[in-house]
Amino acid sequence: MHKSQVLSYFLIAFLVGTLIGSFWHFGEQYFWIFIGLGTLFFGVSAYHRTFGQTVAGIKRRKVGFVIGFCIILATGGIYRFQQFDADHSRVTQFNDREAGGKGISVRVVGYVAGDVRERGLQSQFPFEVKEIIALKRTFSAGERVLVTADNRAGYRYGDILTIEGAPQAPKNSESFDYATYLKKQGIRSIFSSPDILAEGSISLGLWERSSVVVYRALQGLKSRFESALIGTIAEPEAAYIQGVLLGSRSAIPERLQDAFATTGTSHILAISGYNITIVAEAVLGVLLFWFRRRRAIWIATAAIILFTLLTGASASVVRAAVMGLLVLFASGYGRLYDAKNGIILAGALMVFFNPFILVFDIGFQLSFLAVIGLLYLYPIFQRWAQRAPSLTGLKEIALMTLSAQVMVILLLVGYFHSFSLVSLVVNILILPIVPAVMLFGFIAGISGMIWIPLGKIIGVVAWALARYQLWIVEHAASFSFASVSISLPWIIIVLAYVLLIGGIWWFYRHHGS
């Protein structure tokens, strides 16, 4: 066994552990049993006489070591999930508690910890609770809740607030699993219309304090950028450009969001690894005219990091950026072996920091699968389509789209019970323009921050490109056959993925990389 292969087994073991932890809860005694089992494998393999001193015997002992370690790491994954789960359910204990027909009020102190969305007369923001004051006692906490305030007081990231209200568990509607949607962000309680006292005092650790300061500055930059954008470009194109550039969907009219879903193009509106890969490739393509490939890759890396910071560096964008960088380096240096470990390592780290994303974050799963498609399926398709003409890069974009789509399509069917028939055509028609829209939208926003009239001139170009894309999406969505509904049981979907990944593995085994 190769060293790097062993590492990937360890990481996969951790991921499997987290997966198991997400579905079943284990008591303390089980952990001892699992660790005991792992130690047993260790102990047996450590004894030098086990399996004899032959080459085969030594190999078996090594396998035994690896299995033992995998079991312990999987146990670690289960433990990590349960510990994370418990840490993030202090406020949750007060959810929907009632006394005399009214919710029991809890007072919490903390800070605004994310984008403040202002809609109609309300503002909504994630809030990091540091202290809970209930039943005349103060508990410390580190948990995120969602606050919906009845005003637009212009709250900003990092504002320290004291909030008093009755927390509620999120309620699912028929069509939308709100609880799961919030859970992946670590949110399991909502304060609607609480009393908000602006002042509050909490002491944060050095790390948390400095990250709040940095984020606050980034968020300020982002909101200035956004207001420059909506002041220079007409709607709904401005909202669409915000979606493409910053991943914020809230301003896009619902009708349009539905059109994106029907045509299988919603991924454009969220910053995903796929999305960032396209940007990176475009930047790289331009840079290659002037720089050597390796230098160009480093400049593209810097561009991605800058982009991530400018968009506010939210957890999902950081995840996407990591995925995008992985694809960039894998295609740049062309070492598939490292790419595989890199992607598993990135996935494992992300899951370690927030175990909820593995099962609850559709975006994470889609991103991950799309990146696997780009790294492994794309070269296969490229080999098959070697003879086809490039058509100014159109072939490459079509194949990239196809390889990402093939990987995610079953998962999309599993979640949304529908399958878009126009998806491939629409994606090929609009994806080549996405980097151009992002570029001009970005320049328009930046120049709008400096001098509005300049932003308006460049904004016209961004508007026209966005108009074209929206026109395609709207018209494609209006076809009656744009989307068909099908339901598949999860077991079939899981099996299909096992077959798909097995097939890819088999292909590389027999045809080399």
Next chain:
Amino acid sequence: MARICLNHHNADLYGKAFPHHYVRRNASHISSMSVRMDTNRDKIIAGIIALVLIVLAFSSSQAAGQKDGLLKIYFLNVGQGDAIFIEAPNGNQVLVDGGPDSAVIAELARVMPFYDRSIDAVVVSHPHSDHIAGLIDVLKHYDVGYVIQAGEQYDSLEFRSWQEAVAQEHTIEIDTVAGKQINLGPEMTFTIIHPLKSVLGTATDKPHDDNVVAMLQYKHVKVLLAGDMEAAVERILVNNNIDIDADVLKVGHHGSKTSTALPFLDAVTPQAAIIQVGVKNRYKHPAELILSRLENFGATLYRTDTDGMIRLISDGTSYYLNKQ
């Protein structure tokens, strides 16, 4: 030659110690590749420029087609609330109220050309949230020249947010009082007919009593914008013999039974009536009583909850109303 070598993606593997025979053997291949990349780049840039030009040509010809020297009034479909966009024949634009949320932005985008990022004036009928909340978003999206409102103080979070948003914009504030007239172009006026006395700076907890009522006149066509005026204000207008005769009435207070009294209708004699109201709103607006009253009066009825956006076009002698 050196530049061409750099373009080749394997070049850096060989670094500066590039073997001469390699260069010679591959020179033709490398340079042809470089040429191909250059033409590719040019093609992509040309394609993007062509696309931008086609879209711009198409949309500006559409926008130009709308510049026909006619008055247009759009009663926007913003749910339970009022929002009326007026475009004078010479292009001057006025927005009366902004509805309860950002829905007004999507509606404005339907009726304004893409390059137009400004609105000449915004009129606030009164400080209730279903009339001003959307205006906060309007200020964010558009340059607004004038804000025209009664100027009373009303204690609500929404109104405070609105006032803060106005203070941040570089707009000119104008207070309203009966008789004030705003010229929107040749033979086109926007005349304030209520409040009769200035309420600037006074505090109120019943904004409907100070509601800004305006008469829009283009040559012979008159449109009465009633805001949320209730029967008490209607009585004041009728008793003071103020000329409120109009062709089209924007029905007061979303068709609530507290407005549109008979003596008022007698004075207005509208041929058409427009109700801006949300689907299944919790106030159960519009009232059956008012609907049948308007019908008995012979007024053609339009409602944003069933008809969506409603457009009025006029050349000053006749007018035409339709759903959009």
